[in-house]
Amino acid sequence: MTTAELVEQIHKKKSFLCVGLDVDLERIPTYLLSEEDPIFSFNKAIIDATHKFCVAYKPNIAFYEANGLEGWKALEKTVNYIHKEYPEIFTIADAKRGDIGNTSRMYAKTFLKDLGFDSITVAPYMGKDSVEPFLEFQNRHTILLALTSNEGAFDFQTQKVGDKELYKKVLETSKTWKNSENLMYVVGATKAEFLADIRKIIPNSFLLVPGVGAQGGKLEDVCKYGMTKDVGLLVNSSRKIIYASESSNFAEIAGAKAEVLQKQMAEELKQL
Numbered sequence: 001m002t003t004a005e006l007v008e009q010i011h012k013k014k015s016f017l018c019v020g021l022d023v024d025l026e027r028i029p030t031y032l033l034s035e036e037d038p039i040f041s042f043n044k045a046i047i048d049a050t051h052k053f054c055v056a057y058k059p060n061i062a063f064y065e066a067n068g069l070e071g072w073k074a075l076e077k078t079v080n081y082i083h084k085e086y087p088e089i090f091t092i093a094d095a096k097r098g099d100i101g102n103t104s105r106m107y108a109k110t111f112l113k114d115l116g117f118d119s120i121t122v123a124p125y126m127g128k129d130s131v132e133p134f135l136e137f138q139n140r141h142t143i144l145l146a147l148t149s150n151e152g153a154f155d156f157q158t159q160k161v162g163d164k165e166l167y168k169k170v171l172e173t174s175k176t177w178k179n180s181e182n183l184m185y186v187v188g189a190t191k192a193e194f195l196a197d198i199r200k201i202i203p204n205s206f207l208l209v210p211g212v213g214a215q216g217g218k219l220e221d222v223c224k225y226g227m228t229k230d231v232g233l234l235v236n237s238s239r240k241i242i243y244a245s246e247s248s249n250f251a252e253i254a255g256a257k258a259e260v261l262q263k264q265m266a267e268e269l270k271q272l
């Protein structure tokens with residue numbers, strides 16, 4: 001999917017919500033566990049109930065890998081289902097990969113070609129040659145970790161390297177890489193006050209912003225400092241939506257939670 005198509009969808013749906021599909025078998029309604037593929041059954045119900053209110057889905061790969069071969073099969077079924085039934089929706093493989101170039105090429109093939117995700121999250125730590133193999137794919141996006149939502153972000157990312165914080169170096173240096181137009185960045189909603197500085201370095205890039213809801217980030221702050229004329233934001237919520245209820249109408253309740261966020265986003269979009 002191109003960035004222009006993503007922006008068009010955001011305006012059409014009046015939403016820049018990304019629903020995180022972090023499926024934990026210990027948290028899904030227990031009656032689903034007797035189904036042939038509980039992970040896919042859960043995802044299908046959530047997707048059917050939330051698709052009207054969101055523009056992206058983000059399965060976090062850890063939750064699938066943790067279930068071995070069955071998990072990988074459920075992941076493949078999930079991404080295929082989204083692309084077939086709701087082709088307007090942007091898909092994010094939250095895999096946080098990155099290795100020497102030769103190895104990154106394999107990660108890129110797995111997620112961007114074979115599984116066909118529109119994008120993948122990538123760690124910048126190993127530098128240019130570890131990220132460029134992901135950037136080669138046309139109309140696919142590499143979402144580079146810039147300033148993450150967790151406490152540990154202060155261990156390295158905000159520390160100065162020479163005259164600048166490491167996350168600023170990541171932003172600046174990554175702009176010089178080949179096919180850098182395919183880059184988006186992760187900035188945690190819990191770090192909204194950093195967004196004004198971040199926008200000075202990357203005024204137009206799309207940001208994936210996790211951390212609203214369960215981690216306490218505020219949508220208003222993210223929009224105030226991070227929104228661009230083309231929106232430039234995908235705001236993710238996982239647990240607060242998908243585990244809003246454990247009853248048999250869990251999907252309906254997840255849909256209602258997603259709609260609440262969509263309505264807030266529609267208000268924010270009016271400011272543009």
Ligand SMILES: O=C(O)c1cc(=O)[nH]c(=O)n1[C@@H]1O[C@H](COP(=O)(O)O)[C@@H](O)[C@H]1O
Nearest residue numbers: 060121148149186188210214215237238239
């Ligand atoms: O790359 C991510 O998506 C990510 C980056 C980050 O800085 N913080 C963060 O929480 N995430 C992911 O975003 C999701 C947040 O989930 P909830 O806290 O349940 O909304 C999880 O899948 C995290 O792994």
